[in-house]
Structure formats: structure tokens, C-alpha cells
Amino acid sequence: MAVDGIDNEIKSSALDLIGNTPIVALDRIHPGPGRILAKCEFMNPGASIKCRSSLHMIRKAREDGLLEPGQPVVERTSGNQGCGLAVVCSVLEHPLIVTMSKGNSVQRAIHMEALGAKCVRVPQVEGTYGSVTNADVQALEEVCTKIVEDNKAFYVNQFSNTRNSEAHYLTTGPEIWRQTGQHVDVFLAAVGTAGTFAGTSKYLKEKNPKLLAFVVEPAGSEPIKGEPITKPMHLLQGSGYGVVPDLFDYDHMDGTVSITDEEAVKYMNLLGTKEGLYLGYTSGANVAAAMKLLESGKVPKDAWIVTTLNDSGLKYTPVPEELTK
Incomplete structure (x- = not known):
């Protein structure tokens, strides 16, 4: 027998656990001015975006x-x-x-x-x-x-399947817009297939034409920026493959931010020790990029920057020792 109100709280399967992830303010890493807000995609049932x-x-x-x-x-x-x-x-x-x-x-x-x-x-x-x-x-x-x-x-062919970016246009973008009270000045994301960036930036720019959208690329592997590939091997698994992805659209990009392995590891560790979040390398890179933008003068000092925390740190082998010194 159904109990009033209870059935609304019970999910029918793991599929109903996908999406509607919370946004967390990273105020301990960056107390201001401006704000870094992060979508907790590691909370999906497969532990990633x-x-x-x-x-x-x-x-x-x-x-x-x-x-x-x-x-x-x-x-x-x-x-x-x-x-x-x-x-x-x-x-x-x-x-x-x-x-x-x-x-x-x-x-x-x-x-x-x-x-x-x-x-x-x-x-x-x-x-x-x-x-x-x-x-x-x-x-x-x-x-x-x-x-x-x-x-x-x-x-499935995720690298060329337009349903990939469409998923983020239909879900990730609208969720961010709603959860921030329609206050998003900047969106940034590391790019692998480009699905997250393409779909989310398209939606957010439709809602706020003044929004700035930045791609995060591993230093030395920056084809979107148009730089020659000097470091094809880096720690940002699932991103920075050295080619412009099929799903990428320059129309929705305002610039790129280059992040070194050391910078990604630094902020991955800070996410753990200051924010209590155990995450992967691209999450660290996204937060490092947000900090760089706020310090660079390329965005307003009081900007609200939204990014994604892509996956759990449990998906990775421990950080190389030389990068933690």
C-alpha cells in the first residue's frame, strides 16, 4: 500500500539517480571576491558526469x-x-x-x-x-x-554522437541556470568529447548572451587554442587528446585556459583538504582554471564562475609522488 508522500521519495531505478546534482560553493578555496560554484557530477550513480x-x-x-x-x-x-x-x-x-x-x-x-x-x-x-x-x-x-x-x-560513438552534447543542453545547462538563481557570469569546463562544454555553454549563452565560456586544456596539448602539441602525455584522463573534437563549436567559446599537471594536482588536493571532496584530475583542472581567470582580469573580480566536478578520485591511481612535493 502506498503511503501519502512516500512514493514521491522512492526512485524506480538507478536511472532516476542521474542528473539533478547539487551545486556547491567552493568558498574555502576561494572566499572572494567573486565565487566559484561547482556542479557535483561525481554524485551520479556511475560517479561521473x-x-x-x-x-x-x-x-x-x-x-x-x-x-x-x-x-x-x-x-x-x-x-x-x-x-x-x-x-x-x-x-x-x-x-x-x-x-x-x-x-x-x-x-x-x-x-x-x-x-x-x-x-x-x-x-x-x-x-x-x-x-x-x-x-x-x-x-x-x-x-x-x-x-x-x-x-x-x-x-554509441560518443565522440561524434550529437546526443552527447544534447544531453547537457537539456539537463546540465538548465539545472545550473535554475540552481544559481539565473546568476551565471562565466562557465568553464575541460574538454574531451566536448559534449559537456558544447551543450552547457550553448544553453547558458541563450539565457545570458553576456556570459563568458572558457575551455580548459592541458598545457602543451591545446588544439582548441590553436597551439602546436608539445605535450601529448598529461594527467587529465578523458580530456586534451590533441585534436579539436567533432562536437566542439567555437561559436560558444570566449577563450581557453591552460592548466599544467602540477596545477591540476594542487587544486585536486585542495578540494580534498579544504572542501572535503575527493575528486579526479579534470575537476582539479577546472577549479585551477577558475582561480586563474579570477586572478587574470579576464573576467570581473566579482564574477560567479560555474564549473563541473567531473568524477570521483576513487577512479584513479594515486597521484605521482613527484607532483605532490
Whole structure:
């Protein structure tokens, strides 16, 4: 028997846990002037922002007749998209096979397989463990193609699937606008597939044409800025692959911010010790970029900067010792 009010608090599945993440003020790292506000995407059931696009891409594929009930799903991933897809596919009963570089954290493979997915780890072409290059990502494509053919599977193709960025236009952007009381001066995000940045910045700029949107790139791997690639290997897994992503749109960008591994680690550690949040490298990079902007004079000193805390620190191997000194 239903109890009045109780049913409204009970979620029907893990899919209902995706999105509507809270925003937290990072006032201990930056007490002002201005404010850094961060969307807590690590609180999604797959522990990353990729749960949003995973749910949207799979739902739309089913609605469009591209994915039949029970049909296998295949994707190449740095780990987070695979974890998000594993959440969605387990609930919707689709077998999931993902390819992931051996350079990505093994913790991600463990996570996906715990949710019922099969993770095929592909040897690196030029990177090292913890640093994955575009060549490593491209090596996944050939393996993926064969798996799709052998299993008559649906290939998600997050790097070119416009439903990826659409997920953030429909959810992340509107949530930020509502949660901040329609007060967003700056939005910034690290870019991998560019889905988060493209969809969120498009929505927020429609609401506030004066809003400034910045891309966060690893120092030495800044193709969006137009710089030659001098450091293809860096710690920001899932971003900075050295190419301009298919989903990226310069129309919604006002500039870029370069972040070193050391800066990302510094703010990742500060998020833990000052804000009580154990997060990954791109989260540290996003907050480091927000601090840089506030100190640079490129944005008003009293600006409210919104960014994303992309994933849990539990998805990573410990920080290299030389970067913590």
C-alpha cells in the first residue's frame, strides 16, 4: 500500500539517480571576491558526469529504432563513459562491451565490470599508464569496429554522437541556470568529447548572451587554442587528446585556459583538504582554471564562475609522488 508522500521519495531505478546534482560553493578555496560554484557530477550513480550523456544517447537510440531490446551495446572509452553506459545498460538489459586503453586507470575497468560490462583493455601506442594520447584512443577504434561487427551491436560513438552534447543542453545547462538563481557570469569546463562544454555553454549563452565560456586544456596539448602539441602525455584522463573534437563549436567559446599537471594536482588536493571532496584530475583542472581567470582580469573580480566536478578520485591511481612535493 502506498503511503501519502512516500512514493514521491522512492526512485524506480538507478536511472532516476542521474542528473539533478547539487551545486556547491567552493568558498574555502576561494572566499572572494567573486565565487566559484561547482556542479557535483561525481554524485551520479556511475560517479561521473558521463552518466547524463550515457542515459540520453541510449534512450534516444531506442526511441529512434537504432537499438533494439536486448541488443548489445559497444563503445570506446577512457572509462567514465563506459561506467555511465554500464549503469544504463544494466538497468535496461543491454549487454555492454567497451574498449579502453591500458593507459587509463584500472579502477575504471573494475567499476565497469562490477556493473556487468565487459572491458577490453587495449595496449597503448605511445602513452604511458595514467597518460593517454590521441593515438592510444584511435587504437581503440579498430578493436571496437570488429566487436560491433561480431556482435551485431549498436555503437554509441560518443565522440561524434550529437546526443552527447544534447544531453547537457537539456539537463546540465538548465539545472545550473535554475540552481544559481539565473546568476551565471562565466562557465568553464575541460574538454574531451566536448559534449559537456558544447551543450552547457550553448544553453547558458541563450539565457545570458553576456556570459563568458572558457575551455580548459592541458598545457602543451591545446588544439582548441590553436597551439602546436608539445605535450601529448598529461594527467587529465578523458580530456586534451590533441585534436579539436567533432562536437566542439567555437561559436560558444570566449577563450581557453591552460592548466599544467602540477596545477591540476594542487587544486585536486585542495578540494580534498579544504572542501572535503575527493575528486579526479579534470575537476582539479577546472577549479585551477577558475582561480586563474579570477586572478587574470579576464573576467570581473566579482564574477560567479560555474564549473563541473567531473568524477570521483576513487577512479584513479594515486597521484605521482613527484607532483605532490
